Amino acid sequence: MKSKTLFDRIWDSHVVSTIENGPEILYIDRHLIHEVTSPQAFHGLKSRKTGVLRPERTVATPDHNVPTADQHLPISDELSRYQVAKLEKNCKEHNITMYGLNHPFHGIVHVIGPELGLTQPGMTIVCGDSHTSTHGAFGSVAFGIGTSEVEMVLATQCVMQPKPKTMRITVDGEIGAGVTAKDIILYIISQLTTSGGTGYFVEYAGSAIRNLSMEARMTICNMSIEMGARGGLIAPDEITFEYIMGREYAPKGEDFKNAVEKWKKLRTDDDAEFDKEYTFKAENIEPMITFGTNPGMGMSIDSEVPALEMIEPENRDSFLKSQKYMGIEPGTSLLGKKIDYVFVGSCTNGRIEDLRMFTAFVKGKVKSADVTVWIVPGSKQVENQAREEGLIDILTESGFQFRQPGCSACLAMNDDKVPEGKYSVSTSNRNFEGRQGPGARTMLVSPVTAAAAAITGKISDPRDFLAK
């Protein structure tokens, strides 16, 4: 039998049929939906007079649009309230399980999937959201789809997709103090650029990846889309199985043991070939920060923004446009730059481990008076765990406010908007123009670097604190 990559192995086993010179018809094991990209799909079903083929394979939660304070009250924004109500109505009508606001399982769709055990190795998982790649951390083929495809999955449990090419990114070695999974992925994207992965599905490998926790692996896979890749995945191992064990939707008892035996087979054959390979050394990765308006424009926090001469002539216009938007002078250092907002949360860095990192850093220190800080847990479960572990108490003592779960300032669909011209140091995934509010200036960092900024009110190298 021909040797296969992990991606091929999972993909090929889900192909229902192939259209000649066209896409493949791929069976979907798990479908996650939210309020923003699903209403038109349900409307489409109605127009076609068809229903949902496998409602038990779809799970819903409202996350993009929800407020992160006073969730016990009706949503004050009329359109948001309507969109969330529409999701609830559609789910009820089609027998789809939905975890609404205030439900103990509510949260960001890519945080609750894994924490409920909905995400399992070997599955195909889709959602009308590009950060569906997060679920690849469990050795599943997970990717974002458009609303027409959401309708396809609801109606037929399949999507039509051309099969992507394969890429392996190996990171070997050990990361240094103050360096996190977020820095690893920001580093990779800075090397490959925002389109370097387009057309590919990425497998992350190497000792630096193997040593990561599930939360950290999710952070890595989450941002695969930021280099254009359709998704990213990591072969499952003991760390994966241990994470899944006992979760709500995970197989139990004998079934779990049997599942693990099967999951262990999910790996890339030693002699399998990838269409493209990159290798990086973990030792070369430092705390990262972005200085521009796409996630590929990142650098080590202690280096300087490239000078104009360092940019290829044909890219200079775009570069200058982006630096003008950011109010950042090419060729300068960002260290010591005053900032206005810090956002900790999102499907990239809104899990318990991220909150632990942030809290450990700020413990015994005081929030800078000049900075507004939003700490938004990825889910109700994360919120409750943070409370049980005493994190919220520590944060409160240091002057921080803890909010309620949702996508929040990652895309600023709710009230959590950064005002025009203000600088936001953010643990989210995109620094596009206006992403955190019209005119907002976003710099992407890890939770540790965000913590350093929240304490000092400036861009600061977290390692300066660790040494003391």
Next chain:
Amino acid sequence: MAKEKFISEESGCIPLNIENVDTDQIIPARFLKATTRDGFGENLFRDWRYDRKNEPVKEFVLNRPEVKGKILVTGKNFGSGSSREHAAWAIYDYGFRVVVSSFFADIFKNNALNNGLLPVQVSQDFLEKLFVLLEDDKTTRVKVDLEEQTISVPSTGMNQHFGISSYKKECMLNGYDDIDYLLNIKDEVLDFEKRRSLW
């Protein structure tokens, strides 16, 4: 459900010579609260088209009355970022039928094709020459022929072949819809569920 057919298009072009145009620029997230597919064109490129006081930005290409057309010509890596199909809806709703670039983000390309909006991928060289032509003469017309898979500038004879899968081409030419296709082979899906074996 039958969709609008796309056979060919000849029209003026709107040049947007910016690289890495992401879906947050095409349609900002705050406009994604609608539950229907209509009306997104109004907010296409919203934050480039209008200033913070909601006044049209005069220099922005969509606000220049002399620039007209159904073909959007953009810099490389168009449509990166979010999977929001609203980006394709907004471009289509505004009146575009073709987007020309030297490189498209994957999800955007799929979304465009699923909505009768033809993404035409040309070489970087062709794109740069096209931008120069459009800079010199705003009324330059471009012809896109899906049957022949060619894009050409009739006034200069410049032309290039573009790729598209033969399945998607059939769909666009005939206004076929993927979901209809899938619904018609539902028995195959049910059969797959029965026979499927794990990796």
